[in-house]
Structure formats: structure tokens, C-alpha cells
Amino acid sequence: MMAQEARIDVKTQLQKAAGDLSAPELYDLARIAESGPWFGIPAIRSAETARPPDFEWPLVSEYAYLGKYGKGTAAVHLANGHDRVVNPMIFADGFNYGPSDLDALWQWFNQPYSEAGERLFDQLLAAGIDIVLLGFDARHDYIQVNAGVARACIGKVIAERQGTAPLITGGVSMGGQITRYALAAMEQAEEDHQTETYLSWDSPHNGAWIPLILQQMAYFFEFFEALTPGKPSKASLIRSPAAQQLLWAWVEDARYSGPVATASPLRAQYVQELADLGGFPQRPVLLGVSNGRGDGQGPTLPAGEIAFDKKFLGGLVGSATARYQPDFGEQRPVGGMHLGLTMRSSTTTAIAPFDGAPGGMLDSFGQVATTLGIDMEEAKRWSCFVPSVSAIALDFDPIAWNVDLGKDLREVTAEHTALTEFCCNATNTEHSAVTPTLAEWVLRKIAK
Structure with a gap:
């Protein structure tokens, strides 16, 4: 018996006009949904001023992908007592829309993570590690485009480094994918990347979920926006090349019915290109951490349960209903939406309950709810973004995803993961968050 195909089906209906609703009322409703891309990682800034880099390097890729040459910036923070780069760690920015904010990236990873006030980046600097934060002019672009920027950064670090200390190279979220691709491509081209250790922080090695x-x-809801020319809209990040390459399940528009697993050809192509490069670089020790638990316990988000159900003007002109992803099944309802005369309802078939899987979490439901004026309990705003089984590069098909999302990873041995070593967090925490468990493990492994 053949397995069912993971898919979504959308039913569209035209509603009769309700009452004597004027155009201004519809405009006011649409204005609730302000423009700006959904599902990015917000740039969290603390009240403190970010440590200014000792210097910055503009970067331009020497390798075109589909005719594009990526650009970016490296912000160099020298270790205590260093006046030049001696013991470098390249750490690449992750999934989001637009240019990197390296000050915010510094602040995020240097927030106090313990009651004692310990800060990860400060600890690395004190241990003699020079931190090179790698940012991109367009984080939402193709991974391969930004991998060219990473290759330029590696070459620049090697050229500027004093001495011969090997590199630590990696990144957070998609930054781990970008540097993974870059290192593997350099090895295939017989370029010496001089990287001894690769480090990924909650990177979606086998794919992510929204x-x-x-x-x-x-x-x-983007369709009803009053869009500002040149300003990204709500679906800009979802339709970007980066999202299409990273997300295991993707839809191209609000009307799409059909297969969702690797639905974008960009993902299939990226997965194949990565496989052609050997999957991972072969020379470095491969380290990875997951913001999700490793014991198979996900957040308490009952599969198929309503996450929010919003009625606009009493339901006369609009509504938005979303359910947490059901547990497989056939044509299981996941929600619907209507505004004005258009109503759509959606069902899914043969899709695992990703929202409640152990993993690094994103406030996907919360971002949508806030924009649409919906009040939600804090715990219900967050769902799985990078499943733990993906962050630790468990050995399974990244196309078919024939894996138990709740697998106990505590007994996983080296032959079942592409990583040399990995660490899962004690709880399911926000994607990319620094926690005592992860920070202490990373420090033991690289701050020798």
C-alpha cells in the first residue's frame, strides 16, 4: 500500500455582501494587517549599547549563482588582548528578510543567559576567540548566493589572521546552512578553508516548518493591503528563495491545492546540490545544537485544536481561523479565512503534527495574531520552527521526512547523525536563544 501524499486542499467560496458595508469599513479592516513580512526573527535589542566591532569588512562573492553575486559585511570583535585576528570564529546570521543587523545579532547572543549574568560572546572573547559576525545584504536570497559571501569571508579571515590557528566556522539558523554549503563547496573546489570546527546553532539541516x-x-491578507512601493509585504519572506529552500512544506499562494512536501523546485534543487557536494564538509569536526528538547517531548499544542478564531465586525466582513497542524489523517481541517466577498477553507492530508514537535520555537501564530488584533495566551503563540531531529541532522530523507518527530534523541549514536557531536536543550525554547545548557556545551567544545 502506497503512503499518502502530504498535501493541502483549499475550497474557495464567494460570500454574499453582508449589509450595507462601505469601502471605508473594508479599508479599515484591511489596515489592521499592516505591511511587513511575517515569520522573521525579530531584531531584539536590549537597553545596552552593542559592543562596537573593532573593524568591519565589506564582502563581495567571487562566485555567481543564477547570475547573482552576493554581498555582505563582516563585523570583527577581537578577543581580549588581541590587536589582530588570531583565533577566529566566523558566525553567520540566519533566516530573515532584508539586510543583517549585526549589532542586534551581537546583543542577542551576548544577553545574560544565567542568574550569574554570564554572556556567551563575552566568554568567548575572554577565552581568546576572535568573533567575526557575518551578515548578508539580503538574508532572504538564495542560500547559494550568500554561501559565496561566506566563502569571501573565510578567505578574508585567512588573509588577515596572524598565525596559523585553525578557523571555527558556522552560524545560527540558516547561517549554519550557508556556511555548511560554503565549506563543502570549497572542499569540492580544493580550496583550503582551514576550518577545524564547524558549529551550527539550531540550523534546519533537514528543513524547517511554518x-x-x-x-x-x-x-x-496581503492582497488587501495598501502596499507601499519598495516595502516588503506580509508574504515577502514566505515567497523568498530562502524560505522555499528551507521549508519542508510550502505553498505558493492562498489558493494552492496540491502536494506541499518540497513543493518548491528551489528546495529540491538545493537539497540535490548539497548532496552533490557531499552533504556536509568532510574535514572539520561537525558540532550542532538544538533549541529543542532531545527526549521527544514537544510543547503542549494539541494537534488539530483551534489556535485562534477571529471575527471581524462580528464576522460580517471577515474572519481568520487557524488550527495547530493535525496528526496526519485525510482532509483534516486546518483553518480558513475570509474578507469581503472571498472565503477560503483549508484541509491537509498525511502531514505530521509539526506545531507540537520538540524543537526551536517561533511565534508564528503570535505574529499573525498580533497583526490581526487577536489576543492569545503566550504559550499558544509559539510552535515548532526547527524540529530537534532536523537541528541535529538526524539521518533521514529531507524530501520524504520519514521520521518520528518525537524520537528520543538521547541515545542517538554517530552513525545516525551527520554531526560529530550535538547537544539538545533541556526545554523547547525560542529558536536561536542562548540557554545555559547550550552555552556551556559550546564553551566546553570550542573555548579550550
């Missing part, structure tokens, strides 16, 4: 019903809402 709820399909929320992807559809981004496209649907």
Missing part, C-alpha cells in the same frame, strides 16, 4: 494555514493567511 504552519501551512499561516502561510496561506500571509498571501491572503
